[in-house]
Amino acid sequence: MTSPFDREFLFVTGKGGVGKTTVSAALALAAAKKGRRVLIAMCNAKERLSHLLDVEPIGPRNQRILERIDAVNMTPAVALEEYGMMVLKVRSVYKAVFENRFVSAFLRGTPGIEAWSMLGKAYFHVEEQIDGRPRYDVVIVDGPATGHALDMLRVPQVICDIAPPGLLRTEAEKARSLFHDRRRSAAVLVTLAEDMPANETIELHAAITKDIGLEVDTLVVNSVLPKLFKSHERDAMVELPAKLAPGSALTSLARASRERALREETQRSAIKKLEEALPALPRTTFPHLFVPEFRRGAVESLAETFG
Numbered sequence: 021m022t023s024p025f026d027r028e029f030l031f032v033t034g035k036g037g038v039g040k041t042t043v044s045a046a047l048a049l050a051a052a053k054k055g056r057r058v059l060i061a062m063c064n065a066k067e068r069l070s071h072l073l074d075v076e077p078i079g080p081r082n083q084r085i086l087e088r089i090d091a092v093n094m095t096p097a098v099a100l101e102e103y104g105m106m107v108l109k110v111r112s113v114y115k116a117v118f119e120n121r122f123v124s125a126f127l128r129g130t131p132g133i134e135a136w137s138m139l140g141k142a143y144f145h146v147e148e149q150i151d152g153r154p155r156y157d158v159v160i161v162d163g164p165a166t167g168h169a170l171d172m173l174r175v176p177q178v179i180c181d182i183a184p185p186g187l188l189r190t191e192a193e194k195a196r197s198l199f200h201d202r203r204r205s206a207a208v209l210v211t212l213a214e215d216m217p218a219n220e221t222i223e224l225h226a227a228i229t230k231d232i233g234l235e236v237d238t239l240v241v242n243s244v245l246p247k248l249f250k251s252h253e254r255d256a257m258v259e260l261p262a263k264l265a266p267g268s269a270l271t272s273l274a275r276a277s278r279e280r281a282l283r284e285e286t287q288r289s290a291i292k293k294l295e296e297a298l299p300a301l302p303r304t305t306f307p308h309l310f311v312p313e314f315r316r317g318a319v320e321s322l323a324e325t326f327g
């Protein structure tokens with residue numbers, strides 16, 4: 021069976037707060053365990069990955085955080101400078117090109133240039149070679165939430181459409197070709213098994229595959245509660261609190277069971293909706309982990325799901 025990280029470029033996205041960073045970290049741990057050299061690239065995020073993995077705070081330049089895993093929290097300013105340097109190699113050339121009054125004005129006026137600086141940097145690292153060998157086997161972008169992610173992924177096309185022939189356009193064209201190459205690139209979508217995130221995921225899947233042309237490798241359904249009740253038990257639990265005598269010692273227990281039964285029903289119908297809308301999309305389920313602190317141990321156990 022192939023794993024998502026058999027590809028060189030993975031773009032992780034989904035609704036805000038659903039577990040994108042957790043999934044990016046789990047993918048990175050699983051890939052590193054298989055011997056891959058990984059870069060996790062965050063997009064100017066409120067950086068919580070270091071807390072999640074118990075490592076030093078992660079700044080705007082690539083740094084080693086764990087064996088075979090580098091991470092960076094990209095910021096547009098540093099990424100643009102770095103990317104310019106990476107492409108142009110020589111600082112004086114970089115200065116001449118990027119700090120040229122006309123180029124600067126053009127860059128400032130180019131829609132999405134900040135997003136491009138980060139996506140372009142991620143793209144650069146996919147192609148980057150050191151001593152004739154790729155620096156990273158897989159670059160995992162811990163992407164922004166849905167709408168911003170789509171805006172970011174549209175930027176190479178926008179640049180191809182509007183930029184004059186030249187370096188910027190050539191680079192955007194190369195990045196666009198990489199993203200369209202389904203053997204090398206894919207998105208990983210993350211959702212919760214709830215109604216709103218499921219709807220958003222179905223729309224996001226359509227936009228990413230049709231508008232952007234990026235293959236979706238996997239849908240991770242995160243934080244799924246184990247099923248305690250069979251369907252007839254679920255119905256009985258929903259009725260239970262109302263059936264107890266007032267003041268019964270079992271009231272709290274019955275209410276907790278009712279809540280749980282309702283949650284399980286929500287989960288069941290969200291997963292059914294996802295299955296029906298996206299029947300061919302491989303799904304991975306991450307259980308909800310009941311842990312006092314959600315840190316590296318938790319992410320390691322989720323990473324095992326990726327084999």
Ligand SMILES: Nc1ncnc2c1ncn2[C@@H]1O[C@H](COP(=O)(O)OP(=O)(O)OP(=O)(O)O)[C@@H](O)[C@H]1O
Nearest residue numbers: 036037038039040041042043243306307308309314
């Ligand atoms: N499987 C899980 N079980 C239990 N808790 C989880 C699980 N997955 C994520 N969490 C909790 O949810 C929090 C949010 O997850 P995460 O930071 O990965 O979401 P995100 O989508 O990256 O959020 P944002 O949109 O803010 O970047 C985590 O810090 C963790 O406490």
Ligand SMILES: [Mg+2]
Nearest residue numbers: 040041042065
């Ligand atoms: Mg995040």
